[in-house]
Amino acid sequence: xxxxxxxxxxxxxxxxxxxxxxxxxxxxxxxxxxxxxxxxxxxxxxxxxxxxxxxxxxxxxxxxxxxxxxxxxxxxxxxxxxxxxxxxxxxxxxxxxxxxxxxxxxxxxxxxxxxxxxxxxxxxxxxxxxxxxxxxxxxxxxxxxxxxxxxxxxxxxxxxxxxxxxxxxxxxxxxxxxxxxxxxxxxxxxxxxxxxxxxxxxxxxxxxxxxxxxxxxxxxxxxxxxxxxxxxxxxxxxxxxxxxxxxxxxxxxxxxxxxxxxxxxxxxxxxxxxxxxxxxxxxxxxxxxxxxxxxxxxxxxxxxxx
Numbered sequence: 096x097x098x099x100x101x102x103x104x105x106x107x108x109x110x111x112x113x114x115x116x117x118x119x120x121x122x123x124x125x126x127x128x129x130x131x132x133x134x135x136x137x138x139x140x141x142x143x144x145x146x147x148x149x150x151x152x153x154x155x156x157x158x159x160x161x162x163x164x165x166x167x168x169x170x171x172x173x174x175x176x177x178x179x180x181x182x183x184x185x186x187x188x189x190x191x192x193x194x195x196x197x198x199x200x201x202x203x204x205x206x207x208x209x210x211x212x213x214x215x216x217x218x219x220x221x222x223x224x225x226x227x228x229x230x231x232x233x234x235x236x237x238x239x240x241x242x243x244x245x246x247x248x249x250x251x252x253x254x255x256x257x258x259x260x261x262x263x264x265x266x267x268x269x270x271x272x273x274x275x276x277x278x279x280x281x282x283x284x285x286x287x288x289x290x291x292x293x294x295x296x297x298x299x300x301x302x303x304x305x306x307x308x309x310x311x312x313x314x315x316x317x318x319x320x321x322x323x324x325x326x327x328x329x330x331x332x333x334x335x336x337x338x339x340x341x342x343x344x345x346x347x348x349x350x351x352x353x354x355x356x357x358x359x360x361x362x363x364x365x366x367x368x369x370x371x372x373x374x375x376x377x378x379x380x381x382x383x384x385x386x387x388x389x390x391x392x393x394x395x396x397x398x399x400x401x
Contacts (some may be wrong), residue, residue, distance in 0.1 A: 145198075145199045145203065145374070145377050146202060147202045147205060147207050148203055148204065148205045149205060150205075151203075153362055153363065154362065155361070155362040156360050156362035156363040156366070158231050158232070158356065158360045158363050159204065159363055159366075161228075161231065162204065162206065162231055166210065167206065167210040167211070168201045168204065168210060168211050168231050168232075169229070169230045170200075170201065170211060170212070170213055170214065170230060170232060170233070171215075171216040171221060171224055171230040171232070171233035171235065172189070172193065172194060172214070172215060172216070172234060173193065173215065173235035173236060174189065174213075174215045175306045175307060176307065176328050176331060177191070177331035177332065177334070177335065178190070178191050178192065178331045178385050178386060179191045179192050179235075179236060179327065179331060179385070180193040180234075180235050180236070181194075182215070189213055190385070191385055192254070192382065193235050194234075195385060196234050196354075197213070197232075197234040199374070199377060199381065200232065200234070200354065200367055200370065203366075204366075214229070214230055216233065217284065217285075217306070218284060218286045218305070219283070219284040219285030219305070221233055221235075221237060221285075221355060222246045222247055222355075225247045225355050225356065225357055226357070226358070228357070232354050232356050232363075232367075233354065234354050234355075236324075236327070236328060236352055237352060237355050238325070238350040238351060238352060238353075239251065239252060239352070239353040239399075243355075246358060247357065247358050248355075248356045248357065248359065248360065248361075248364050249353030249354060249355060249356065249364075249399075250353060250354040250356060250367035250368050250371070250398070251351070251353035251367075251371060251396075251398055251399070252351035252352055252398065253352055253353070253371055253378070253395070253396070254327070254352040254393075254396065255350070255352070255393070255396050256325045256326055256349075256350050256352070257325065257346025257347065257348050257350055258287070258288045258291065258323060258325060258326070258346060258348040258350065259324070259325065259326030259329050259343075259346060259347070260272075260275075260321045260322070260323050260342070261311070261314060261321060261322040261323070261329040261333060261340055261341070261342055261343075262322075262341060262343050263317075263320075263340060263341075264337075264338060264340055266321075266341075268343050269321075272292065272347055273296065275320060276299055277299075278299065278300065278320035279299075279300040279318075279319045279321075280292060280299055280319065280320065280322070280323050281301070281302040281303070281304065281310035281313055281314065281319040281321070282301070282307070282310060282322065282323045282324050283303065283304060283305065283307050283310070284303040284304065284305060286324055287348070287350060288324050288325070288348070289301055289323070291348060292323065302318075307322065307324055307328060307332070308332075310322040311332050311335075311340070314340060315339060315340065325350050325352075326342060327386075330342055351396070354367055368398040368400050371395070371398050372398055
């Protein structure tokens with residue numbers, strides 16, 4: 096029986112597979128040193144960092160018009176995913192691959208770090224937040240799928256991963272989801288992986304929370320048998336407690352991360368897609384800064400300019 100514990104500080108001491116390669120701050124620093132917005136050479140093979148654009152115009156985008164009128168950007172994010180989207184509650188600093196992608200988009204649209212408001216949105220509430228206009232765009236391990244595209248649009252994908260499983264360190268290796276028939280698997284409410292299990296694996300019991308960290312807490316306490324979500328997220332959590340939990344099995348699905356946008360804002364979607372297409376060096380610098388030390392070798396995916 097594992098002793099009861101909480102994850103209030105999860106992510107603060109992140110190390111091993113997904114440890115940050117640079118000291119991140121609220122205003123992101125370039126991977127090779129210097130300010131993230133200076134546009135200078137980052138050194139080595141990390142590519143060119145981004146700078147705040149000037150005199151940006153984007154005709155036909157009501158979302159961009161609202162940003163300009165507000166003189167700021169409101170971005171929906173996650174804040175409990177180490178090295179992807181994480182908030183250090185002690186320092187107030189936000190770090191991670193998704194956070195820097197969100198910063199890059201804002202800078203390309205002409206907005207500095209001081210003009211960005213990051214708003215945490217739970218997985219189950221993402222579409223509604225976009226539809227309601229509570230946020231301008233969402234960057235937070237947001238899988239593109241046809242059901243979501245009925246309500247919103249996506250730019251990207253900017254990253255491709257797949258559904259994985261996190262289990263106790265002493266649990267047997269799992270090679271397929273059916274290995275968890277009769278057991279309890281936890282994930283975030285509304286996430287693609289939990290929807291996949293509920294729709295296609297009825298013999299698996301499910302537990303849902305707003306935050307993945309609550310699922311990891313239950314796993315550490317022996318209340319659930321596994322946590323499922325995109326493997327990129329799970330590796331970050333496994334790095335917190337390498338003696339107690341592990342990632343098992345392979346990728347059971349393909350998840351394509353996109354930037355969630357208001358439905359019909361083709362101008363903004365096209366702008367961000369062009370930014371991804373033309374900014375390969377910047378994408379690589381952001382990946383290397385946040386996920387490079389994991390040893391994972393990935394390539395920037397081609398955007399789906401539907």
